[in-house]
Amino acid sequence: MALYVALVYGPVWFKAPKEFEAPMDSKLLFDCHQEIVARKASLKVTLLRRMKHLLNADGLLMLYIAQVRPLMEYAPLTWMSSARCHLIQLDRVRQRATRLINSIRKKEQRQQLHQGGDHCQLYTVEHRRSVSALTFLHKAQVQHEPHMEDLMVPWRSMERNTRSVLTSNFLLEILRSHTSRHQRTFFTRTAAMWNSFTADVHVQQMNTH
Structure with missing residues (x-):
């Protein structure tokens, strides 16, 4: 689908299907895009927390891989030049998800429902x-x-x-x-x-x- 640019006062939006929108600021930087992605991913991790009583650790991990990680990794070559203070927000979301999954796995081990399971070690978003x-x-x-x-x-x-x-x-x-x-x-x-x-x-x- 052809992309077109709508110039407005403030952010510049590359119009595409809604899930693929990527805003640029007036300096043609993707810093605002990083903030939006980090906020959306953080909300999805919050939803994972609300579902922890319905899923085991493996289920939460699968849901994270399917719903949260693709949002933080879409088209990374375009915005990988963003400042580290913006990129680190994505890794903070990953750390939240890791702590959540590991806490459920520890609880399963104590209840002897999932013996021998290893702690979840997700690769960093930067890696x-x-x-x-x-x-x-x-x-x-x-x-x-x-x-x-x-x-x-x-x-x-x-x-x-x-x-x-x-x-x-x-x-x-x-x-x-x-x-x-x-x-x-x-x-x-x-x-x-x-x-x-x-x-x-x-x-x-x-x-x-």
Whole structure:
């Protein structure tokens, strides 16, 4: 569906189906979007708390994965450059859900209804965001997905190996950054992670289909 921009006094809204709306502020930043997502996700965790007498720990975990986490992880490459003070709100929601699920699991263990269960350890939202960015970049750079060609990062030109640094054929060119926000954008941050990742992993042998 084609998106159109409605310019108004205040936020700028990219109109799309209601569940996919992403507001930008007057500075073309997604900070207000982060606040809205964190608030919606927090309300859903509150609903999980109200349902804890109806579901066991595994049921609450499944409901969190199905209803809360997708809301916090939709289109992360567009807003991953947001300030950390906004992004950390999402991890606070995850921590609330983790505490809730672990409290129910401890109660089940005391009642001997779920012996031997491990505590819930959910990956941080930042970790999952980094994995999705690297997966996306692998599809574009190595697997050459046609619809991702415009988002490819230039390969780094070959240089001579030294004793301390070995040149890889899969290193990416990292754009020069003049601001901290630019360092957090998809191209700059993911390219830096990719260069560290390829030092230990043979990306050409990976399959992310």
